[in-house]
Amino acid sequence: MKKTRLIFLAIIIMALLPQVLSSTPNESRRIARGRYLVEDVSMCGDCHTPLTANGQPNRQRWLDGAQLGFKPLHPMPWFAKSPRIAGLPGLTKREAVKLLETGLLPNGQRLLPPMPQFRFSHRDAEAVVAYLESLKKP
Ligand code: HEC
Secondary structure, three states: OHHHHHHHHHHHHHHHHHHHHHHHHHHHHHHHHHHHHHHHHOOOHHHHOOEOOOOOEOHHHOOOOEEOOOOOOOOOOOOOEEOOOOOOOOOOHHHHHHHHHHOEOOOOOEOOOOOOOOOOOHHHHHHHHHHHHHOOOO
């Protein structure tokens, strides 16, 4: 009986091992890709990070949401405050991926300018979301 259990356990461990070993590097690669897309390509921090007194992005409050420091020259739909996106507090993973692929909020409404209507590929949207989720406050 004991031997059978041991064999059973060994089979389970052997079956799960490759997944455990490969999921961690995959996930960290995805997060690194997301960080690159957020910080170096789409510049999400330009709007979603508050500025310090001397006009620099406040790294202590990275992607914390901010009052925008600029306005349109002509009347147009406009949302003057960006929400916090570090940790993605207001959205499920699936909603956030869809928003980055379509520019639509979960209720089907379009995001207002100046939020860009991004059309990320599914893969890149997932990478951005993985990075933003990794910024959850402990
Ligand atoms: C030019 C300014 C600007 C940039 C750049 C920008 N955003 Fe936004 N974002 C906004 C504004 C303003 C809103 C609020 C729009 C609304 O609610 O209609 C918003 C809303 C959002 C929301 C909705 C959050 C919620 O809980 O409703 C998400 C998610 C988001 N932005 C993610 C991003 C990501 C990810 C990037 C970069 C890939 C980015 N934004 C770049 C200005 C910006």
